[in-house]
Amino acid sequence: METFIVGVLLSFLVIIAIGIIVLRDLLAAVILLGVYSLIAAGAFVVMDAVDVAFTEAAVGAGISTILYLGALRFTTDRQKPRGHDSLPALLFVVLTGALLIYGTLDMPHYGSATSPAQTHEQVAVRFLEVSGDEVGPPNIVTSVLASYRGYDTLGETVVVFAAGIAVMSLLGLRRRRPQQDISDDERAES
Amino acid sequence: MMQSITGLYNYWAVIILMMAGLYILIARYNLIKKMIGLGVFQTSIFFLYITLGKVSGGTAPILTDTVPAGQLAAATGATAPEVVYSNPLPHVLILTAIVVGVATSAVALALAIRIYEAYGTIEDDEIRHIDLGDIDS
Numbered sequence: 001m002e003t004f005i006v007g008v009l010l011s012f013l014v015i016i017a018i019g020i021i022v023l024r025d026l027l028a029a030v031i032l033l034g035v036y037s038l039i040a041a042g043a044f045v046v047m048d049a050v051d052v053a054f055t056e057a058a059v060g061a062g063i064s065t066i067l068y069l070g071a072l073r074f075t076t077d078r079q080k081p082r083g084h085d086s087l088p089a090l091l092f093v094v095l096t097g098a099l100l101i102y103g104t105l106d107m108p109h110y111g112s113a114t115s116p117a118q119t120h121e122q123v124a125v126r127f128l129e130v131s132g133d134e135v136g137p138p139n140i141v142t143s144v145l146a147s148y149r150g151y152d153t154l155g156e157t158v159v160v161f162a163a164g165i166a167v168m169s170l171l172g173l174r175r176r177r178p179q180q181d182i183s184d185d186e187r188a189e190s
Numbered sequence: 191m192m193q194s195i196t197g198l199y200n201y202w203a204v205i206i207l208m209m210a211g212l213y214i215l216i217a218r219y220n221l222i223k224k225m226i227g228l229g230v231f232q233t234s235i236f237f238l239y240i241t242l243g244k245v246s247g248g249t250a251p252i253l254t255d256t257v258p259a260g261q262l263a264a265a266t267g268a269t270a271p272e273v274v275y276s277n278p279l280p281h282v283l284i285l286t287a288i289v290v291g292v293a294t295s296a297v298a299l300a301l302a303i304r305i306y307e308a309y310g311t312i313e314d315d316e317i318r319h320i321d322l323g324d325i326d327s
């Protein structure tokens with residue numbers, strides 16, 4: 001049943017992705033990306049990744065949609081129409097996808113308990129067995145995030161800090177200026 | 191045969207999503223549209239990792255004291271209370287990846303805004319033409 005639910009949600013995601021490819025209106029595409037993130041978050045709950053689900057719902061569907069909307073506000077929400085779709089790109093994508101699907105034939109099946117990721121003693125099994133005593137919190141994801149992989153999380157914070165600095169230095173702190181809107185209108189008229 | 195279709199369906203759907211994102215990235219000229227494609231690609235990778243961490247019959251990796259009667263850990267490396275947990279490690283990696291992904295896309299969108307200010311367009315090919323001086327802006 002779980003597998004079925006995840007399968008249906010994944011099919012929704014595929015439909016949404018096709019919608020994003022086809023749509024020319026960037027605003028609609030951004031909203032579809034938010035829907036895509038939210039449905040992915042729902043599927044993550046079914047697949048037992050509750051922490052990932054609420055991070056994806058808050059950060060992926062929430063904050064990043066707001067960032068995109070802000071960027072559209074300062075640029076334009078129209079994608080210029082092109083007559084044709086790129087055939088080489090389509091061929092490349094189909095070929096790569098076929099190779100990747102060929103590569104999945106050896107992969108452990110969904111939910112397999114005997115796959116290497118599940119049985120390696122030094123990693124997942126050890127976290128499950130001893131993190132309650134060694135670290136404390138009942139939520140194992142918290143233990144791994146803050147303790148066993150603490151440097152990873154520190155690095156993440158550094159990346160977020162650097163990104164904040166980069167955005168500030170690119171855009172500056174002061175905003176923003178009526179003549180942009182006028183030139184927008186002129187461009188729309190011409 | 192049927193079993194391997196249901197067992198591998200997730201991977202295939204993830205690959206289709208990845209390729210949809212990659213196609214947007216290659217074939218669309220609008221910079222923000224490219225970012226959206228990258229977002230589709232990124233979320234599909236999250237899906238791949240969470241798929242790898244799922245154990246069927248498992249529960250979220252939060253320690254419980256109670257032992258559900260019918261749910262004995264036959265397969266995963268036996269924890270003391272007989273509950274099957276899904277693998278927490280992919281969850282941790284993806285938590286980091288989500289936050290880093292939003293940070294990088296914020297930088298990319300800021301760049302798109304700056305490009306729009308400087309060139310008056312966010313279409314890739316038009317920017318290149320302006321750079322090469324083919325058309326006067």
